[in-house]
Amino acid sequence: DTGVSQNPRHKITKRGQNVTFRCDPISEHNRLYWYRQTLGQGPEFLTYFQNEAQLEKSRLLSDRFSAERPKGSFSTLEIQRTEQGDSAMYLCASSPTSGANVLTFGAGSRLTVL
Amino acid sequence: AQSVTQPDIHITVSEGASLELRCNYSYGATPYLFWYVQSPGQGLQLLLKYFSGDTLVQGIKGFEAEFKRSQSSFNLRKPSVHWSDAAEYFCAVGITDSWGKLQFGAGTQVVVTP
Numbered sequence: 054d055t056g057v058s059q060n061p062r063h064k065i066t067k068r069g070q071n072v073t074f075r076c077d078p079i080s081e082h083n084r085l086y087w088y089r090q091t092l093g094q095g096p097e098f099l100t101y102f103q104n105e106a107q108l109e110k111s112r113l114l115s116d117r118f119s120a121e122r123p124k125g126s127f128s129t130l131e132i133q134r135t136e137q138g139d140s141a142m143y144l145c146a147s148s149p150t151s152g153a154n155v156l157t158f159g160a161g162s163r164l165t166v167l
Numbered sequence: 168a169q170s171v172t173q174p175d176i177h178i179t180v181s182e183g184a185s186l187e188l189r190c191n192y193s194y195g196a197t198p199y200l201f202w203y204v205q206s207p208g209q210g211l212q213l214l215l216k217y218f219s220g221d222t223l224v225q226g227i228k229g230f231e232a233e234f235k236r237s238q239s240s241f242n243l244r245k246p247s248v249h250w251s252d253a254a255e256y257f258c259a260v261g262i263t264d265s266w267g268k269l270q271f272g273a274g275t276q277v278v279v280t281p
Contacts, residue, residue, distance in 0.1 A: 084267055086268075093273070093274075094273055094274070095171075095257050095259070095271030095272050095274050096211070096257070096269075098269065101268065109268065144211070146211075146267075148267055156211075156213070156267060156269065157213075158203075158210035158211040158212075159210050160208065160210040161210055
């Protein structure tokens with residue numbers, strides 16, 4: 054069990070550029086979540102997958118954001134035409150479908166939009 | 168709508184002293200309740216959780232929390248704080264039919280002085 058892995062850990066980009074973050078969950082976990090954390094705030098739910106199906110999306114996830122989990126393993130979160138307000142820590146978490154019902158979080162990917 | 172309130176943004180405590188972090192939630196039923204800790208550059212680590220049963224729950228690193236239904240509270244305590252407990256602490260609520268979709272409080276930053 055290597056935990057939840059997120060890459061890149063840090064990304065600095067210019068406004069208007071596209072960025073993509075990757076999350077590799079714990080291998081036996083079926084559920085995968087994306088959260089966003091801005092400075093001084095707690096994480097906010099963005100979306101989650103069960104296997105490859107995206108089951109829920111927050112209203113925070115504007116049409117510039119897209120998340121995929123094509124084979125039910127790793128997931129990507131893409132932000133198109135980034136804005137300064139997108140600067141945040143993007144956290145990924147995974148959990149089994151049953152059992153402990155506990156989210157294991159990755160260390161996050163910090164995005165800075167200049 | 169459900170909400171989570173952590174009234175204390177910042178707490179300073181001496182090493183060896185006791186610590187209590189407050190958390191109040193607003194929700195129509197008994198939710199799942201969690202405390203997470205986040206150290207700089209690290210992901211969120213689960214300290215403890217409450218789903219049902221005994222209202223006093225024990226967690227890792229010597230932490231405990233007590234669920235009080237009448238006060239809609241889930242306060243976190245530690246009898247004797249260590250310097251390594253300096254971190255940000257988040258209370259979170261999960262609704263019972265979508266527990267992985269957590270709502271977090273804004274966090275309490277804990278500073279430990281010698």
